[in-house]
Amino acid sequence: MRVVEAFREAYAGSPQTVWHAPGRVNLIGEHTDYNDGFVLPFAVPWGVTAAVTPRSDGVIRVLSLQSPGEPATFTSHEQSTGWTRYVVGVLDMMGADVAGADIAVDGDVPQGAGLSSSAALEVAVASALNDALDLGRTPMELALLSQKAENDFVGMPCGIMDQAASALCEEGHALFLDCRSLASRTIPLDLAAHGLSMLIIDTQVHHEHAGGEYAKRRAECESAARKLGVAALRDVTDLAGALERLQGDERKRVMHVVTENHRVEALIGLLRAGAVTEIGALLNASHLSLRDQYEVSSPELDVAVEAAIRGGARGARMTGGGFGGSAIALVPVDRLDGVKESVSKAYEERGFRAPRFLPATPAAGARRVEVA
Numbered sequence: 340m341r342v343v344e345a346f347r348e349a350y351a352g353s354p355q356t357v358w359h360a361p362g363r364v365n366l367i368g369e370h371t372d373y374n375d376g377f378v379l380p381f382a383v384p385w386g387v388t389a390a391v392t393p394r395s396d397g398v399i400r401v402l403s404l405q406s407p408g409e410p411a412t413f414t415s416h417e418q419s420t421g422w423t424r425y426v427v428g429v430l431d432m433m434g435a436d437v438a439g440a441d442i443a444v445d446g447d448v449p450q451g452a453g454l455s456s457s458a459a460l461e462v463a464v465a466s467a468l469n470d471a472l473d474l475g476r477t478p479m480e481l482a483l484l485s486q487k488a489e490n491d492f493v494g495m496p497c498g499i500m501d502q503a504a505s506a507l508c509e510e511g512h513a514l515f516l517d518c519r520s521l522a523s524r525t526i527p528l529d530l531a532a533h534g535l536s537m538l539i540i541d542t543q544v545h546h547e548h549a550g551g552e553y554a555k556r557r558a559e560c561e562s563a564a565r566k567l568g569v570a571a572l573r574d575v576t577d578l579a580g581a582l583e584r585l586q587g588d589e590r591k592r593v594m595h596v597v598t599e600n601h602r603v604e605a606l607i608g609l610l611r612a613g614a615v616t617e618i619g620a621l622l623n624a625s626h627l628s629l630r631d632q633y634e635v636s637s638p639e640l641d642v643a644v645e646a647a648i649r650g651g652a653r654g655a656r657m658t659g660g661g662f663g664g665s666a667i668a669l670v671p672v673d674r675l676d677g678v679k680e681s682v683s684k685a686y687e688e689r690g691f692r693a694p695r696f697l698p699a700t701p702a703a704g705a706r707r708v709e710v711a
């Protein structure tokens with residue numbers, strides 16, 4: 340295994356434990372997690388693998404196969420920069436339980452594609468340290484710790500969805516998560532049994548959320564909740580009445596969040612009823628709301644969605660935080676080539692960079708990797 344070989348070469352010893360954590364695709368429920376709402380993500384086959392040995396001297400050494408060179412060494416958490424902040428942030432949030440560590444990571448999540456490579460990195464490292472030190476923290480506790488690292492240490496005000504999906508998902512299932520109570524349950528998602536596949540369309544437009552438009556959207560939602568006298572937008576039950584009391588962007592944000600929560604519940608209802616082929620309309624509605632009400636789409640995402648539907652997809656929408664990244668399309672297996680051709684042609688006509696297509700198969704969450 341590449342990451343184990345790299346660990347041995349860099350640190351002159353074998354890692355105590357190795358863990359893999361996946362990225363995720365969100366089937367529906369976008370920008371609802373930090374509004375205490377509902378989400379329905381599933382893990383993808385790509386992720387981050389972390390080889391870890393704890394240290395007792397306060398030194399942190401971090402090596403990534405995606406950033407060749409000598410390990411970065413820190414004797415203080417504040418010394419970390421760039422991608423290493425996601426790793427060091429996890430150790431910081433673990434507090435006195437972790438004095439230091441030698442860490443090597445290897446990832447194959449397409450970065451910038453909106454598939455949450457950062458959460459995969461955080462959860463892989465947190466899970467490995469939890470295992471190596473026998474701390475006994477649950478997967479949800481590790482997800483919350485990883486989220487706190489990204490919020491408080493990295494400075495990205497994300498919700499809990501990405502880390503929870505990476506830690507808790509099961510193969511062949513989506514994860515229904517109530518982001519207020521943190522109650523969750525797995526929902527079977529066997530698309531192949533219905534002659535369908537989920538296609539990820541990577542726009543190749545990379546996004547950066549920290550401190551930018553993402554934070555602005557969250558602040559608008561929190562401001563609207565205060566004006567409406569509710570703890571979070573999840574609590575809005577009279578949408579028409581709420582919209583009468585708001586103006587401008589806040590009015591639009593509330594419209595999206597409230598209707599998106601209903602779409603999550605409706606989609607789960609269709610899956611339970613076996614009406615998998617009918618969920619496409621909800622994907623379409625979600626995208627239009629994200630484009631027009633939440634205003635987090637982009638020309639590349641819009642073209643991907645429109646061209647996928649023209650090419651034969653039963654539904655499509657942007658997924659992830661937006662402003663770039665990926666779209667997903669629910670496609671009959673016999674129309675996959677047609678959808679890819681339609682999107683590629685539309686991109687070429689507009690002078691966009693050629694998109695990348697990835698199959699989205701629901702995968703397992705964080706797990707220990709046995710090393711020979």
